[in-house]
Amino acid sequence: MNTPRKLKVATTSLAGCFGCHMSLLDIDERILDLLQLVEFDRSPITDIKHCSACDIGIIEGGVCNAENVHVLREFRANCKILVAMGACAVNGGLPAQRNHLQLHEILTAVYATEGGLASGVQIPNDPELPLPLNQVHPIHEVVKVDYFLPGCPPSADAIWKFLTDLIAGRTPHLGHGLIHYD
Amino acid sequence: MSDQTFTLDDQEIPFAPGQSVMQAALDAGVFVPHLCYHPEFRPHGSCKLCTVKINGRPATSCTTPAAAGLNVESNTPEILDKRRTLLQMLLVEGNHFCPSCEKSGHCKLQALGYELGVMTPHFNLIYPDRPVDASHPDVLLDFNRCILCELCIRASAEVDKKNVFSLSGRGITKHLIVNAESGRLADTDFALTDKAAQVCPVGVILPKKQGFSIPIGRRRYDAASMSAHVDEFKPTAKVQEERP
Amino acid sequence: MRGRGGAGFTTGLKWEACRNAPGKTRYVICNADEGEPGTFKDRVLLTRQPDLVFEGMTVAAYVTGASKGYVYLRGEYRYLLEPLNAVLARRRQDNLLGKGILGRSGFDFEIEVHMGAGAYICGEESALIESLEGKRGVPRNRPPFPVTNGFLNQPTVVNNVETLAAAALIAAKGGDWFKSFGTAKSSGTKILSISGDCERPGIYEYPFGVTVRQVLEECGAKATQAVQISGPSGICIGPDEFDRRIAFEDIPTAGSFMIFDIRRDIFEVVRNFINFFAHESCGFCTPCRVGTTLLKNMMEKIAAGHGTRYDLDEIYKLNRVMQSAAHCGLGHTAGNPLVHTLEKFRPAYERRLKSLEFEPAFDLDAALSQARQMTRRDDSAAHFDSAQENA
Numbered sequence: 038m039n040t041p042r043k044l045k046v047a048t049t050s051l052a053g054c055f056g057c058h059m060s061l062l063d064i065d066e067r068i069l070d071l072l073q074l075v076e077f078d079r080s081p082i083t084d085i086k087h088c089s090a091c092d093i094g095i096i097e098g099g100v101c102n103a104e105n106v107h108v109l110r111e112f113r114a115n116c117k118i119l120v121a122m123g124a125c126a127v128n129g130g131l132p133a134q135r136n137h138l139q140l141h142e143i144l145t146a147v148y149a150t151e152g153g154l155a156s157g158v159q160i161p162n163d164p165e166l167p168l169p170l171n172q173v174h175p176i177h178e179v180v181k182v183d184y185f186l187p188g189c190p191p192s193a194d195a196i197w198k199f200l201t202d203l204i205a206g207r208t209p210h211l212g213h214g215l216i217h218y219d
Numbered sequence: 220m221s222d223q224t225f226t227l228d229d230q231e232i233p234f235a236p237g238q239s240v241m242q243a244a245l246d247a248g249v250f251v252p253h254l255c256y257h258p259e260f261r262p263h264g265s266c267k268l269c270t271v272k273i274n275g276r277p278a279t280s281c282t283t284p285a286a287a288g289l290n291v292e293s294n295t296p297e298i299l300d301k302r303r304t305l306l307q308m309l310l311v312e313g314n315h316f317c318p319s320c321e322k323s324g325h326c327k328l329q330a331l332g333y334e335l336g337v338m339t340p341h342f343n344l345i346y347p348d349r350p351v352d353a354s355h356p357d358v359l360l361d362f363n364r365c366i367l368c369e370l371c372i373r374a375s376a377e378v379d380k381k382n383v384f385s386l387s388g389r390g391i392t393k394h395l396i397v398n399a400e401s402g403r404l405a406d407t408d409f410a411l412t413d414k415a416a417q418v419c420p421v422g423v424i425l426p427k428k429q430g431f432s433i434p435i436g437r438r439r440y441d442a443a444s445m446s447a448h449v450d451e452f453k454p455t456a457k458v459q460e461e462r463p
Numbered sequence: 464m465r466g467r468g469g470a471g472f473t474t475g476l477k478w479e480a481c482r483n484a485p486g487k488t489r490y491v492i493c494n495a496d497e498g499e500p501g502t503f504k505d506r507v508l509l510t511r512q513p514d515l516v517f518e519g520m521t522v523a524a525y526v527t528g529a530s531k532g533y534v535y536l537r538g539e540y541r542y543l544l545e546p547l548n549a550v551l552a553r554r555r556q557d558n559l560l561g562k563g564i565l566g567r568s569g570f571d572f573e574i575e576v577h578m579g580a581g582a583y584i585c586g587e588e589s590a591l592i593e594s595l596e597g598k599r600g601v602p603r604n605r606p607p608f609p610v611t612n613g614f615l616n617q618p619t620v621v622n623n624v625e626t627l628a629a630a631a632l633i634a635a636k637g638g639d640w641f642k643s644f645g646t647a648k649s650s651g652t653k654i655l656s657i658s659g660d661c662e663r664p665g666i667y668e669y670p671f672g673v674t675v676r677q678v679l680e681e682c683g684a685k686a687t688q689a690v691q692i693s694g695p696s697g698i699c700i701g702p703d704e705f706d707r708r709i710a711f712e713d714i715p716t717a718g719s720f721m722i723f724d725i726r727r728d729i730f731e732v733v734r735n736f737i738n739f740f741a742h743e744s745c746g747f748c749t750p751c752r753v754g755t756t757l758l759k760n761m762m763e764k765i766a767a768g769h770g771t772r773y774d775l776d777e778i779y780k781l782n783r784v785m786q787s788a789a790h791c792g793l794g795h796t797a798g799n800p801l802v803h804t805l806e807k808f809r810p811a812y813e814r815r816l817k818s819l820e821f822e823p824a825f826d827l828d829a830a831l832s833q834a835r836q837m838t839r840r841d842d843s844a845a846h847f848d849s850a851q852e853n854a
Contacts, residue, residue: 103844106827121339124318128340134316137348140833162838168845170830178343178824181773185339189318213444216333218317219324219435264604265748267788277787282604304784308753342757342777343824367746386599386746389582391756393746 053098063193104167322422324438354405468623469717501719519627645671659722695736696796751794
């Protein structure tokens with residue numbers, strides 16, 4: 038019997054803190070088991086810069102700027118299953134706490150009126166820099182998302198259970214103790 | 220307890236005269252999800268998380284009087300799905316950022332989300348602008364998390380006899396306000412010892428000078444789910460303080 | 464007679480239940496909070512036939528043993544207050560109100576007009592009673608019902624203006640006379656408030672059982688695309704159904720009859736209705752408070768050309784939850800105009816959709832507007848070209 042094809046998995050962090058990726062690494066030696074089942078495509082772990090056709094895409098972080106949108110769309114276009122991992126991807130999280138403020142107020146405060154700024158500081162406008170969106174959004178408001186794994190971050194055990202379910206073809210089910218919003 | 224019963228998901232539930240369907244179920248140790256219900260207060264019926272089907276028709280179990288022979292459906296896929304949707308509505312209506320909330324781990328909205336397996340707010344988030352009120356020396360009001368259960372309003376009016384809280388606006392703009400000319404909690408006679416300071420199911424009314432005092436893993440709903448705490452919600456229960 | 468306010472509860476049973484309920488004082492309330500979009504018949508009755516309405520209240524008081532009556536008058540009808548009070552004063556003088564009405568000892572009844580403040584929800588009888596008591600207009604939990612625990616927790620009948628006017632006529636002319644109009648299951652006549660695309664809008668009175676087609680012909684409606692009957696929460700029908708009848712057994716109505724001809728955009732009509740419900744939701748229960756706004760936001764997304772089939776499915780999902788879990792009729796029926804027209808006028812929606820499975824909830828390019836302005840950038844990376852991105 039042939040061993041099943043390894044699933045291709047891509048991961049990225051948008052407006053997140055990489056805490057979810059750290060939690061993924063917290064599965065410790067189980068990562069060796071995981072690598073028996075999957076190979077990583079685009080991911081901070083591989084440093085591959087662009088996504089090719091994948092089975093599973095895992096997104097950490099919400100959408101706060103134009104680049105986040107481009108990356109998210111690249112993932113959606115290439116991944117059969119797209120997963121929102123962590124509080125920020127699920128509901129915007131900490132970055133979305135700016136949402137009750139107007140972006141122009143924030144930029145003005147940070148680059149113009151705040152104390153301690155060097156003279157002549159301007160709002161950066163280099164075309165290389167992605168423009169921030171008026172508000173931070175969870176990823177399900179920008180693309181269709183198939184599964185959600187909340188938590189800040191989701192624990193290593195939650196990520197392990199979620200991924201092993203998904204890889205085995207089971208609908209992921211966390212249950213009490215693993216499902217967390219914090 | 221009378222010998223009259225009704226059926227809830229194939230289980231016979233005895234009830235005393237005057238009890239609601241939910242009170243009788245909780246008394247029998249059967250958990251029915253709820254947020255605006257509190258054993259020490261009259262049923263309110265606004266959160267709708269306790270929605271069931273009674274004799275095939277949707278009903279609010281906290282306000283429907285128990286009656287002999289009722290056929291109550293509660294834990295069916297259809298009803299659980301509706302409850303999930305209702306909870307998701309609450310999640311998108313307010314600003315619920317659990318990682319930065321002192322009530323996390325003690326919050327009924329969160330615990331019910333876990334109970335129902337709500338993995339996403341699903342709808343598009345509204346992100347309302349709701350400034351906090353930090354004016355009071357002992358209590359912080361973070362309106363971002365308000366789910367409009369009116370328990371603080373009821374407790375302040377009925378138990379504390381202070382009428383500190385009220386409602387303003389309607390529809391999605393409806394919001395909790397403080398009954399003071401200035402609108403500030405500091406300009407009322409509200410006290411940390413008030414009943415109204417103890418009943419918030421979410422993280423709106425918080426004591427100052429403390430926070431995150433119980434480590435993750437030992438908080439109320441870390442160890443056991445909301446349904447496992449069913450005894451606390453019995454009509455006869457001596458209710459623990461909601462304060463973390 | 465069944466009530467003319469929309470729900471169609473049998474008036475006699477309501478009065479009987481009130482009379483038989485234990486209580487210190489009984490109340491008769493005339494629901495003149497005529498707020499359903501497209502209805503204005505109560506205003507005309509109160510303007511032209513106020514005596515008939517007060518007579519009906521007095522009959523109700525005689526039957527139920529009520530001693531006090533209130534007319535809960537829509538805030539926008541403030542200008543009717545003085546004329547109505549003048550009629551009440553005259554009736555008092557004529558001993559048609561007050562102590563020992565028409566010499567019958569013990570038949571004491573007084574009527575007072577109470578102004579509403581313009582909230583649609585206060586047309587719901589228990590919210591009306593809350594408002595009359597000086598509280599927020601929020602529908603009560605039922606049971607108990609107003610007939611046993613109404614105004615000030617006393618037995619109370621709440622009737623529509625038209626119901627009370629008809630009751631006065633029945634008292635004068637008898638039940639057989641009343642039953643000589645209408646159908647077997649819907650006795651009497653119904654006053655329709657006809658508005659919209661027709662030559663002769665206004666108030667029409669028909670025996671129950673009249674077809675929609677006949678009404679349309681007689682008011683001079685041409686090229687009619689749709690009729691919204693009984694207000695936004697009622698039913699929307701197209702030409703295929705114009706032979707249906709106005710009657711409790713077919714199309715029940717409180718009287719609103721809005722005509723839209725082929726020039727009208729049904730999607731925009733519905734969007735207006737949905738905005739109305741979001742604005743008028745009292746905010747008490749979760750499904751209505753949040754659900755009406757989510758529906759409104761979805762309609763805005765579709766209107767902006769960003770809608771998808773996914774959004775239409777979401778509308779159905781929300782409607783199911785609101786229908787089954789909302790606290791009162793507003794929330795139960797707020798999605799009606801959407802689901803009725805999604806069924807009967809689906810192309811009005813589909814032609815606005817992007818032919819994609821999923822579109823962002825918000826306008827991505829517009830979401831960069833503030834940053835563009837602040838950085839004075841207008842390069843290609845400062846914009847989203849959605850046509851390219853969605854390949």
